[in-house]
Amino acid sequence: MTPASTELYGLMAEFDDPTRLVMAARRAREEGYRRMDAYSPYPIEELHEALGLHQTRLPLIVLMGGIAGCLGGFLLQYWVSAIAYPLNIAGRPLNSWPAFIPVTFEMTILFAALSAVLGMLALNGLPTPYHPVFNVPRFALATRDRFFLCIEACDSRFDRARTRAFLESCEAKEVTDVAP
Amino acid sequence: MMDEVPAVRSAEPVPAPASYGPPPVIAPGHTFGSVTDKISSIVLTRRTPFAWFVGFGIAFLLAMVLFFSITYLLVRGVGIWGINVPVAWGFAIINFVWWIGIGHAGTLISAILLLLRQPWRTSINRFAEAMTLFAVACAALFPLLHVGRPWLGYWMVPYPNTMNMWPQFRSPLIWDVFAVTTYGTVSLLFWFVGLIPDLATLRDRSRARVGRVVYGILAMGWRGSARHWHRYETAYLLLAGLATPLVISVHTVVSFDFAISIVPGWHTTIFPPYFVAGAIYSGFAMVLTLAIPLRALYGLHDFITERHLNAMAKVMLATGLIVAYGYGVEAFFAWYSGNEYEKYLMANRMTGPYALGYWALILTNVAIPQLLWFRRIRRSPIPLFLLALIINVGMWLERFVIVVTSLHRDYLVSSWGMYYPTVWDWAMYFGTIGLFVALIFLFIRFLPMISIFEMRAILPEAKVEDLRVL
Known part of the structure; x- marks a missing residue:
């Protein structure tokens, strides 16, 4: 595990609809990103598989x-x-x-x-009193009608500029830095 | 928060073309945003309707009557009720069975209909679950107060004590303690787990600091992560799978309180299935009693559509017929058994001093509900509301008939007697209705009465399109 960046938790991409989010998650996995998470206002079955997550115990x-x-x-x-x-x-x-x-x-x-x-x-891991993703003001819409993908800075393939370019290429509406 | 975060999509539903097929479970044209705003605004931004204050005020007064009656009961003892030998159970047990039965529809809607993949459950499951919780609270009061010294109620729980005594696990009354406490706990868990994502929505949308803090603490930092959703959905489905046999077991155990005894009219094997069907029957009647006025008061016609009313009316019709069959079987076996006590019991029910109760029961629970065969009745709110009220009364009468007519004349003529409820019996009964309604009013004021995230998930736009096409 690479040491986490001190000034950045990760990069957060915002999407308009579930299809784009699932597609972006799938592409990010194909690119080799592993330390990432997707956020949606309701459960999306395909997302779990797109992120390549394990079955729960x-x-x-x-x-x-x-x-x-x-x-x-x-x-x-x-x-x-x-x-x-x-x-x-x-x-x-x-x-x-x-x-x-x-x-x-x-x-x-x-x-x-x-x-x-x-x-x-x-x-x-609930209750979680503090989590960096809440530092993004627009993340409040993750419980309303917006979809987010966050690639974390601790990922071995994370590079601030390249990852940002990658997320923008996934038709993200906006890509934001997430403060730790 | 809403000031900082611009709502990009229109909050108003856009008109959509009329479609064919069965009526939808959600009116067309809604988006993630409009569903979220409409439901959360009832709690966060809309002015509380005047009717809320009137309704809550009346219910609160009735709840005060309950608390006053309980205080008087604790001071004077259960002698203030009409109970005596031979009818020692009276209103306490009638009301207990009535309330716990009402609770069952909530679990049925949230658990069994989830497992059966019925999409129409989504807009009614949240307040049906709340109804379950409050009904169980009202129900649990009665046996506790009926024991006479409620402050020693904890003796029913097995724990090591200096008296060196333990509960009697062969008694159905102890089974009841375990069944009802488990039911109350699991109902609370199910309801709270369902609320977590919506509490996060309220946290993010609340403009008041107190709202953000309180909903924030309750939401426990929920952020809608894909990993969390996966475990959440697994937990929710498992809870539904566990609650389904639980709800059936609870009313079965309640019916064992009667069926395990040797009292004529109680000692019968039809009791468990017929009690469970009756519970669902009365529970759906209560859901309709609450849903129809709420729908009108808060303008929720988009979410609680004619299809919901129709579906609930059909469940009432089906369970009502099972209950009617139960009455028929009781009467048939009283005759067919050749047992003179059973035969006398049935004759006494139909023609004895409480015959009015029995025939009122047949009228309200069997005869009038046959109107549900008509589609027009099933789809019109006002007749359906009146029918639901009648069925609520009918199911209460059923428990009255079962408890009182069986006990008041059993084997020995010398120990026959009559049972007359006192003003305190009535005060406690109506008092619990007040407590129940007051809690429902508080719930719709402070928590989302419709599950927001599940409503989002049933919208057409929630579907992920085929990725290969894109």
């Missing part, structure tokens, strides 16, 4: 959460009903497992849902 985290909730929920009930506080209810066995299914199910869902949300936030 989130489903695995959710599965583990669900399994933990399921086992934890059942074992808690087993331990309470058969070991810690055994009560004879109408002669049923102490480990009357069919009666434990509803709570086991609810705990599975609860833990899986919590891991989905907390996992998503953690992998995304």
Whole structure:
């Protein structure tokens, strides 16, 4: 990893529509750029692939959460009903497992849902109180109707003039320096 | 922020040629900008309508009635209600089941219709989810207050304690605790996750400093990165997949409160599916009860179109028929079982002291909703609104009939009795309606009631064109 430039976070290109953004992202990848990110006001399926990003590990985290909730929920009930506080209810066995299914199910869902949300936030690094992209005034439109591609200065192929020329050649409406 | 950032595209929709086929889920001519501006302006720039203050004021007063009643209940005990042996459940459980059922439509719209790829869910899912959240809050109040000493409610949670006691996990009432708290938590997560990108929009568009700070903290630094969107969408779909079986399990567990017991009229296997269908039925009725006035008040006809009304009316018709089938099966098996207690229960429901309730239920929940077969009714807001109100009443009557007629005359004639609600029962019931409506009013004032980013995604211009052509 090359040391990040101290005076520049990267170069930000603005686009009018999703097609141009996806096209620019694809071309940037073909040019060899890797340290970049695209910003859009709604999820664009093609963008993820155009940037050549990996599949997320989130489903695995959710599965583990669900399994933990399921086992934890059942074992808690087993331990309470058969070991810690055994009560004879109408002669049923102490480990009357069919009666434990509803709570086991609810705990599975609860833990899986919590891991989905907390996992998503953690992998995304949210909350992020400060991020350099917000230094671009027009970036406020990224949550309205504008599309942005930012090539970061820490990319090994980044060169201020050449990268700017490249982004302009992608039909960018405007290319701006991003302060760190 | 809006002053510094010029809006390049026109905020007004440009007229588009009329198209053929089914009515659109969003009126033609809208752009990313116009959708964003129209929805966010309700929160940020538009003057709050006078009707909002009137509505919120009335609802707030009713919520104060609720808080007063709760205070009086804590001072005097549950004796202020009409409950007694044999009818120890009364309004508390009727209202609990009614409210939790209403919540179910929100989860159905946001989760099940997402998995079924129904594009019309987009403009109604946000406030349907808010409705779920507030309905669950109202629902959870009742069993908690009904336990008599609500300040000891935490005893229902398994935790190591000096009394060395643990909850009884074989009891459906403990299942209820787990089902309802899980449902409340997952509904909150689902709603909040859906809000994050829109909170970022409000952060970027708010002109007031307090708005920028508060929405900014809530948006947690969301910046719409492609990496984030990918994980976000994965998380959202997984949550939908988890919420779908959850919503079915919650009302199933609620019906177990009844079905696991041996009370005539309760001990039946039809209860879980029939309760779930009833929940969706009443929930859609409540969504329409809220959506139709909101649409008129805020001029959202472009986003909540006739197609939405029609689709929701069809869901009500289908679930209403399942509920009607449930009533039929109850009556049939009361006769077919040959069990004299079950037979007597049905006869008592139809001709006993609460017969008026039963026949009002059949009228409001089965007979009148058959009007939904007519397309003209399904597409006209005012008749649909009235029908939704009638169904809300009908579903409340259903729970009244189930709880009261089963309990008041069971096996031993010597322990028969009557149940009469007191003024405090009514005050709490209407009080929770006030709390619910007040929360809905606050929600539409301070948060976007329609999911902005999902509306952007269903616009025609959101599609990425084939790259090989370009």
